[in-house]
Amino acid sequence: xxxxxxxxxxxxxxxxQLTLLTTAAPPxxxxxxxxxxxxxxRSSTTTMSATSTAATPMDAIFKQKKAxxxxxxxxxxxxxxxxxxxxxxxxxxxxLEAPWFKSSKRLCAYISCAALREVDTSKVLSAILKNTxxxxxxxxKKLYVPRVEDKNSFMRMLNISAMDDLIANSMDILEPxxxxxxxxxxxxxxxxxxPVDLFLLPGLAFDKSGRRMGRGGGYYDTFxxxxxxxxxxxxxxxxxxxxxxxxRQILEDGVIPVTPHDVPIDALVSSxxxxxxxxAADEVCL
Numbered sequence: 001x002x003x004x005x006x007x008x009x010x011x012x013x014x015x016x017q018l019t020l021l022t023t024a025a026p027p028x029x030x031x032x033x034x035x036x037x038x039x040x041x042r043s044s045t046t047t048m049s050a051t052s053t054a055a056t057p058m059d060a061i062f063k064q065k066k067a068x069x070x071x072x073x074x075x076x077x078x079x080x081x082x083x084x085x086x087x088x089x090x091x092x093x094x095x096l097e098a099p100w101f102k103s104s105k106r107l108c109a110y111i112s113c114a115a116l117r118e119v120d121t122s123k124v125l126s127a128i129l130k131n132t133x134x135x136x137x138x139x140x141k142k143l144y145v146p147r148v149e150d151k152n153s154f155m156r157m158l159n160i161s162a163m164d165d166l167i168a169n170s171m172d173i174l175e176p177x178x179x180x181x182x183x184x185x186x187x188x189x190x191x192x193x194x195p196v197d198l199f200l201l202p203g204l205a206f207d208k209s210g211r212r213m214g215r216g217g218g219y220y221d222t223f224x225x226x227x228x229x230x231x232x233x234x235x236x237x238x239x240x241x242x243x244x245x246x247x248r249q250i251l252e253d254g255v256i257p258v259t260p261h262d263v264p265i266d267a268l269v270s271s272x273x274x275x276x277x278x279x280a281a282d283e284v285c286l
Contacts, residue, residue, distance in 0.1 A: 090271035210264035
């Protein structure tokens with residue numbers, strides 16, 4: 001075989017292999033997405049994380065309140081029982097002798113709980129309930145006390161006529177049964193035909209400018225706001241909001257953080273006397 005013939009045979013045998021290699025070769029990789037896509041994902045994730053964890057002014061206020069509540073609870077726990085009893089008697093005596101209490105006809109008052117170290121209201125409640133019948137010597141009074149309905153700050157004020165109308169709830173705190181002994185639903189103050197004159201309020205800390213700090217559930221602030229709206233709609237006079245306080249619960253003005261939802265008080269009653277705060281309190285306390 002000549003050299004020319006041999007060369008032709010080699011070309012014929014190699015051509016399919018070259019074609020196969022050419023068709024099987026993969027396309028060139030696109031490198032741009034591989035470089036930039038991870039970068040964009042990291043940037044987005046970082047932005048979202050920073051947004052979700054950023055503290056707000058309300059967060060700071062709640063943190064301050066939590067710390068202050070802890071401090072006041074320790075103060076209350078350290079009060080000598082004998083001194084606590086003396087203050088309880090003096091505070092209730094100041095309430096019972098106050099002209100705004102004597103003239104009140106419809107009241108909302110809390111049932112004190114010893115475990116929570118609240119100012120005792122047993123003597124005040126007893127005096128109110130004694131004046132619920134016909135008596136020409138005393139102003140007849142109608143009493144509403146709180147009943148907590150759920151954990152979402154929903155509380156009602158229901159009418160009672162005797163301390164026997166109270167039962168212990170799951171927290172061992174006395175509150176009115178929803179129905180009386182005859183099975184009738186108790187009157188809810190939000191549906192009463194006449195306005196309330198006076199609210200006697202509990203709390204954890206107060207100051208002389210009217211700030212009140214509760215225990216964090218928001219029950220009283222929520223209820224007081226709703227009742228103020230009701231009184232406004234019905235063109236009733238706003239009731240007097242009076243808080244009862246041990247001396248160690250009264251803090252310097254401005255120490256208690258407040259939010260737009262916190263309802264201020266009109267007057268403060270301690271063992272030392274009555275502290276009127278608003279013009280409405282001045283009118284009835286002077």
